[in-house]
Structures are given as C-alpha cells and as structure tokens.
Amino acid sequence: MRPLELRASAPGLPEDLWTLREDPLTPVRVAVLDSGIDATHPWLAGRVEEAWATEDDEGSCSVVQRDPSAHNDVFGHGTAVGSIIAGIAPNARLIDVRVLESGSTGSGTALVAGLEYAVRRGFPVVNMSLAATAKFAALLHRLVRQAYRQGQVVTAAKRNMPLVDNGYPAEFSDTVSVDSLDTDRLAHVLYRPGEPIEFAAQGEEVRVAAAGGGYTIRTGTSLATPVVSGVVALLLGANPTLRPFEIKTLLKMYS
Amino acid sequence: MNDDEAAAAALLGIDAGSPEVTVLRLLIRLAAQGVGAREGSYFAFDADAGDLVVAMTTADAEIARSLVGRRVPLGDGVTGLAAATREVQIGAPRYHFETDEGLRPPPEGQSLIAAPVLWKDELLGVLTAVSFDAERRFTREHGDLYASAATVAALVLRQRQRIRDLEQALRRDLTKRGLDATSGDAARVARSVGRLSRQVRLPELASLLETLESIAEGPVGE
Numbered sequence: 001m002r003p004l005e006l007r008a009s010a011p012g013l014p015e016d017l018w019t020l021r022e023d024p025l026t027p028v029r030v031a032v033l034d035s036g037i038d039a040t041h042p043w044l045a046g047r048v049e050e051a052w053a054t055e056d057d058e059g060s061c062s063v064v065q066r067d068p069s070a071h072n073d074v075f076g077h078g079t080a081v082g083s084i085i086a087g088i089a090p091n092a093r094l095i096d097v098r099v100l101e102s103g104s105t106g107s108g109t110a111l112v113a114g115l116e117y118a119v120r121r122g123f124p125v126v127n128m129s130l131a132a133t134a135k136f137a138a139l140l141h142r143l144v145r146q147a148y149r150q151g152q153v154v155t156a157a158k159r160n161m162p163l164v165d166n167g168y169p170a171e172f173s174d175t176v177s178v179d180s181l182d183t184d185r186l187a188h189v190l191y192r193p194g195e196p197i198e199f200a201a202q203g204e205e206v207r208v209a210a211a212g213g214g215y216t217i218r219t220g221t222s223l224a225t226p227v228v229s230g231v232v233a234l235l236l237g238a239n240p241t242l243r244p245f246e247i248k249t250l251l252k253m254y255s
Numbered sequence: 256m257n258d259d260e261a262a263a264a265a266l267l268g269i270d271a272g273s274p275e276v277t278v279l280r281l282l283i284r285l286a287a288q289g290v291g292a293r294e295g296s297y298f299a300f301d302a303d304a305g306d307l308v309v310a311m312t313t314a315d316a317e318i319a320r321s322l323v324g325r326r327v328p329l330g331d332g333v334t335g336l337a338a339a340t341r342e343v344q345i346g347a348p349r350y351h352f353e354t355d356e357g358l359r360p361p362p363e364g365q366s367l368i369a370a371p372v373l374w375k376d377e378l379l380g381v382l383t384a385v386s387f388d389a390e391r392r393f394t395r396e397h398g399d400l401y402a403s404a405a406t407v408a409a410l411v412l413r414q415r416q417r418i419r420d421l422e423q424a425l426r427r428d429l430t431k432r433g434l435d436a437t438s439g440d441a442a443r444v445a446r447s448v449g450r451l452s453r454q455v456r457l458p459e460l461a462s463l464l465e466t467l468e469s470i471a472e473g474p475v476g477e
Contacts, residue, residue, distance in 0.1 A: 035330070035339075075330040075339055100330070100339060130340060133376060160343040160395075161370070161402040180395055205392055219345035219395060 025091035025237030030229055031123040032085065033114045033130065034078030036098035038071040038211040041079060044094070047086045052117065053098035054110040061113035063097075072096055076211040080218055081129045081226045083209035088187050088230025091237040095123055099130070108136040115140065115154075115169075119147045124236055126152060127229040128175075129222035131159040131167025140169040148174040153236075153244050155229045157221040158197045166197055173198075176232070176248060180204060180224040189228055191255035199251060201227035267299055267310050267412065275415040279408060283382065284313050286404035290368065290397040292384035297372075297408065298327065298334060299380040305329055307338055307381055337369035337381050343398040343405075344369045366392045370405035374413045382408055 029049065039048040051066035066072050073079045078096065085092050099114035111132050118126045126147065132140060144154050156175040159167030170177040180203025181190055190200045203224030210216040231254075232247055242250070267276065279297065287295030294314045298307035307327045312319050330339040337344040345368050366386045372379045382405045386393065 075336050077336055077340065131342065135376070160398060161405075182394070204394060217347040217392075219393065219398070220343070222342070 020234045020238050021088075021090055023238065025089075025234065026240050027091050027093050028089070028125060028233040028236045028240070029095050029123045030085055030089070030092045030125040030127060030233050031095040031097050031118040031121075032078055032082050032127050032226075033097045033099050033111065033118065034081050034127075035075035035100040036066075036072035036078045037082040037094060037096040038073040038076075038079040038209070039069050039096070040071045041083070041209045041211070041213060043083045043209045044079065044086055047092070047094050048082070048096050049093040051096040051098075052114075054101075054113045054117075056101075056110075061110050063113060063117045066096070066098070068096065071211065072098060073211040074098070075100060076216075077129070077222065079211040080208035080216070081127060081222060084206065084223060084226035085127065085230045085233065088227060089233035089237065092125075092230060092233040095121075108132045112136055112139045112143070115143045115147075119143050119150070119152065122150060122152065124152060124240075125229055125232050126154045127226055128154060128156045128169065129225045131157055131170060134165060134168065137168045137171070141172055141174075144169045144172050144174040148244050151243055153232050153247050155225050155232065157225040160220050160222075170197060174244075176228055176244075176251070178221060178225040178228050180219070180221045187227060187231055189231055189251050189255055191252040198248070199228055199255075200224065201231075203227075267297075273415055275411050278411050280311060280313075282404055282408055282411070283311060286382065286401060287313055287384045289400055289404075290384050290386075290393060291391055292368070292386050292393075293388070295382070295384045296322070297380055297382055298338075300338060300378045301326075307334060310380070333367045334369040334381050334383055337371050337383075338378060341371050341373060341378065343371070343402050345393050345395070345398050347392075368393045368398055368401045370398070370401040372405045372408045372412070374409045379409055379412050381405075 036053065037044060037048055037051070039045065039051070048068045051068040051070070051072050052063050053066050053072065054061045055064050077100070078098065082094050082096070086094065097114045097118055099110045101110065111130060115126065115128070147154050154169065154175045156170040156177050157167065158170045158177060158179045165171055166177070169175050176199060177197040179197045179200040181200040182204040183202050185202065188202065192198055192200060201224040203221055204219050205217050206219070206223040207215055208218055208223065228251070231251065235247060235250055236242055267279070283295040283297055294312060296312040297310050299310040301308050304326070306329060309322045309325045312322050314322055327335050329335050333344045333346040345366070347366055368384045370382045372382055382401060384393070384401060
C-alpha cells in the first residue's frame, strides 16, 4: 500500500491541506459519539459547545443535556478522540454525545440513539470511533444513509478486532470508513482504492489527552478516525457547502 | 492443586483441575511470549458485580498472589476500556504535564494490550499483556495476535461451560427419573457424557444419550 502522490488541488483550495489551518475558517460542529469528553482538560477547554448523554429509560434510550464545560468522560476514550479533532481543526466545535455508560459494556442501543440524535440535529461531521455488531446493522444503515442525504459526513472506525466483519457503520459506503496506519505524518489520510475500508490515517502511538489531566499514548482505529474528522472539519471550514461525496473526493486527492 | 489454582478456577467459573484451565494458562503464556510481553493475564468478567477480576496471570508467584482476585471497574484503564467497548485496546498509563514547561517526555513506562474475550455478544473477560520496557511498544499487529488468542480463549471457556451445563442437565434428568445421580452407574453415565461431548457434536449425541439413559435405568428396575 503506497500513499498516492499529491496532485494539483481543486480550484479555490490550497495544495497543502495543512495550510488551511492558517486561513480564516468557518466554525464546524463535530459530534463525537463516545464515552464523553473531559471539557476541563487544558487541550479541550472552551472547545466543547454542547454535551449530551444517552440514558436508559425503561428499555429505551433518551438523550439528556449535560454541562459542556464539565468532565463528562466515563472512560477516557472520548477525551482522547476529541483532543485529536481539536488539535487538527482549530475551527472544530465539539458536540459531546456520550453513548457509553460507566459500568456498562457498551450498548448498541445507546449508540443507535446517539447517532439518531446527531442525524436529527444535522451536525455536519459525526465521529464514530466505535463499532457495533451486525445485530444493529440495519438500524445504523438507515441512519447513515439519512445522514449522507442530508449532507452530513459520518466518519466510522474499522473494528480493531478481526471478526467476521469490519464493524458497523464502517462497513457502509455512506460513511468515511477509517483504518489505522503507522506514519509520522499527522493529518495524512491515505486512500485505499477497492478496499471496503476506504481510508487510513495515523493510529499508532498517538499522543492524546487523558481524562482528568495529562496525556497518554494510544493505538488503534479509534485514534485514526478523529484524524479524518479533523481533516473533514478543515475542508468544511474552507467550503461549508461541500457534500459528502465531494469530501471523499478531496480526501482521495489529498491522500 | 494449590490455593491460587483453586481460586483461579473459581473465578473462571470452570472446574478446577479441568484440562481447560491448563489450556487457558498455556494460551496466556504463549500469547504474552508472542508479543514479547513480560506478563500476561486473564480478567474474568463478573456480571453481577459489573467489574473485571484477575483470574489468572503469568507473573511470578509472589506477584500473582497479590494480583489474583484484584478487581477493575468496567471502563477503568486500558483493560476496563477493552471490556466496555468490546474492542482491542492498546495504550499506556497517563503521563502528567510539566508545570509551565509543556509536556514531560514519557518516562520508562508500560505498554498494555487488552483484548476482550467474547462469545457471540457475551463478554467473558479480557486477555491482557503488559510491557515494562520503554523500547517495547505494542503495535496493531500485536493487537491482532491478542485478538486471535482471545477468540481461542472464548472457545476454551465456553466449551467447559457447555460440558458442565450438559452434565448438570443430565444429572437433573436422571434424578427426576428416580436415579441417584451422584453415585454408581448414573454418575458414571453423566461423566461419560461429559467426555463424549468433547468428541461428538451435540445433535449426534442425542441418540447416544437415549442409549446411556437406558443403561443407567437398568439396575433400578432389577
């Protein structure tokens, strides 16, 4: 697998994606469906615009509002993911949507409820560094298809564990599916033609914010996915009218 | 069998001294060696308490005695995160910021792999490996190896549970028919079924069960 060479950029966009960060960019809301975000962390302070959490309500899931300036992370995973997006895209406004609960083993029902909320609200970018099993495939497919038609970009992590599938919703072409890559170039996105998981980004030994303060080092597709979300936020910040298929084309070009 | 082995078997929910305990211990050791880790462990998931408990470890005996039985909440650290997300997690402990001087370079520290042991949608536990070597950081390839080891661990644990469930079901059935399921022929039949279930698939065992049952009922009728 070799990275494609940089090609000439589309009219109106710079050749080097990284230089986008120096331009005035439109703020872009990025929903992070995860374990919550520690908004008190120095790397994330002031970057979380809204905070929500799914709650089990007699067999169904409701979405309740939380304090966006508080430590809302139950596991540390969402803080790590959010810190990557915030680090790459200075224009990203994080929407914390907690779909993992302390003491639980990650309900697919909560993930579906969180995605349903993000799609209903129309957040331009939805980061899903989590993968659900095939049991939830039909529900997730309906939602990501709706998101695509509404012009939302859903980035989805490939499952780290080699099971019978790559995880859902990463399996769906309506998403920007992401695998992990070992590279020293942060924000480098690799396009993989013909592969079910179309893109790959840095996901090995990534330095991320640790919930509660400090930092830690993590490896996995969970960390590669927010790299792509951050890049997408930069692209949308430069041109908010871009549609999902155009975003994919640009990612391929910049690969 | 020593106290540690008995404790491990109790935590695993499988019979102490069963071949599966030995296989699991070997698997943990091989997986740890395969990634060059210093230690490997298996955390059993305690569904009632909602946390993970160290059931088995390759650490030396003195450390093992303090580790076995230790509990980790779901979501806590890399191990708890693997259980909560049902995904392989590779990470390190938290490093703290230097005050006013930016980030402190990572000290010599640990790298950790945690792979959830899943049977279909059911979480059985987490398989872990830890390195204390600053030069030894685990990669995605190491994570893949651990994910495969976790799959094998699930098969081993689930098989033991299925055999036990089958033996218990047979004992209940024999008892209901007025046979003493704890001694004599009935007990031998129950044990035979357990051994046989390792060798044959359950649908083929059905007719064999009928034959064994008639053998067990024979002495009572006389």
